[in-house]
Amino acid sequence: MSEQLKNTEYGLEKIFEGAEDFLPLLGTDYVELYVGNAKQAAHFYKTAFGFQSLAYSGLETGVRDKASYVLQQDKIRLVLTTPLTPENKINDHIVKHGDGVKIVALWVDDARSAFEETTKRGAKPYMEPTVEKDEHGEVVKAGIYTYGETVHLFVERKNYNGIFLPGYQAWESDYNPEPVGLKFIDHMVGNVGWNEMNTWVKWYEDVMGFMNFLSFDDKQIHTEYSALMSKVMANGNGRVKFPINEPAEGKKKSQIEEYLDFNGGPGVQHIAVATNDILSTVTEMRKRGVEFLSTPPTAYYESIPDRLKEFQHEMKEDLNQLQKLGIMIDADEDGYLLQIFTKPVQDRPTLFFEVIQRMGAKGFGAGNFKALFESIEREQAKRGTL
Numbered sequence: 001m002s003e004q005l006k007n008t009e010y011g012l013e014k015i016f017e018g019a020e021d022f023l024p025l026l027g028t029d030y031v032e033l034y035v036g037n038a039k040q041a042a043h044f045y046k047t048a049f050g051f052q053s054l055a056y057s058g059l060e061t062g063v064r065d066k067a068s069y070v071l072q073q074d075k076i077r078l079v080l081t082t083p084l085t086p087e088n089k090i091n092d093h094i095v096k097h098g099d100g101v102k103i104v105a106l107w108v109d110d111a112r113s114a115f116e117e118t119t120k121r122g123a124k125p126y127m128e129p130t131v132e133k134d135e136h137g138e139v140v141k142a143g144i145y146t147y148g149e150t151v152h153l154f155v156e157r158k159n160y161n162g163i164f165l166p167g168y169q170a171w172e173s174d175y176n177p178e179p180v181g182l183k184f185i186d187h188m189v190g191n192v193g194w195n196e197m198n199t200w201v202k203w204y205e206d207v208m209g210f211m212n213f214l215s216f217d218d219k220q221i222h223t224e225y226s227a228l229m230s231k232v233m234a235n236g237n238g239r240v241k242f243p244i245n246e247p248a249e250g251k252k253k254s255q256i257e258e259y260l261d262f263n264g265g266p267g268v269q270h271i272a273v274a275t276n277d278i279l280s281t282v283t284e285m286r287k288r289g290v291e292f293l294s295t296p297p298t299a300y301y302e303s304i305p306d307r308l309k310e311f312q313h314e315m316k317e318d319l320n321q322l323q324k325l326g327i328m329i330d331a332d333e334d335g336y337l338l339q340i341f342t343k344p345v346q347d348r349p350t351l352f353f354e355v356i357q358r359m360g361a362k363g364f365g366a367g368n369f370k371a372l373f374e375s376i377e378r379e380q381a382k383r384g385t386l
Ligand code: FE2
Pocket: 187, 189, 270, 272, 354, 364
């Protein structure tokens, strides 16, 4: 634990010293999923996750080959895209990977510079800087590939005041379930192949100017059966955090291997979304049918008072209620955090969500890894993939 904390301090100091940042990021702009049926997926994210209808593009707006639904909840924007014709290349992506994240769009002040700075450092281009216009102004987009077939799209929107992007219309819906309190994307985790973690750590350092501010090896992240390794990459201002996982040898199959098998290679494993009130958010999500990983055993909750001694006086949440909802707790030197993980949100055991509430803590719940992974292994055993 002390080693991690030292790393945290070192990393954050370096980040906040503000060494020259050749890729200033204002935050995450949106996350786009390619899915088999965007209309139904949009209904799910509205109903179960409390997203609001924001914008739409498709046949009715003059787009002939794909339909996209844009959903919003506070600062989080999800785009759900499906192909409309057999020829559309998005079909190939869905055949190979199933429903999942294609684009992690990053909000920048200068998309041309973002493209130039990253491609000259070795990024593989996805989209040359492209200007899109409508009556609300113009947006500059440019993109590069990261791990697998995942893309980082740079979005410059300072000269645009439309609802989302040119080509989209406001989506007025009669069906508007209440938000559940999700606020912003805290981090997004990528799974990469055997021995590829350090390659991608170096890629984020060299190409994107990110820094490695936390590391976990397989001695820290393991259960009786399986193991993984993880390094957390963060951009210069710390707003964008991308942990990267790779599988490690264990007695049985790691959850990362299971992901790689079903995703057909590397990709986004989970999207962590922040809330200010995890008790009400999770209560509401459970009511609306979101499936979470099984609750840690009672022994886990019995050990909390001891593990969180330092922060116990600050904790407003009732342990019994946390246990009832299956919410996990961890602490580092800066505070504590509360977190819970959904089951995969599609049939393939690939993408899932994390709901997180940070009460000062800057870590990722290392103290929960064992209980969490045991819970995932119970699901893997049911799927015959452990
Ligand atoms: Fe996470």
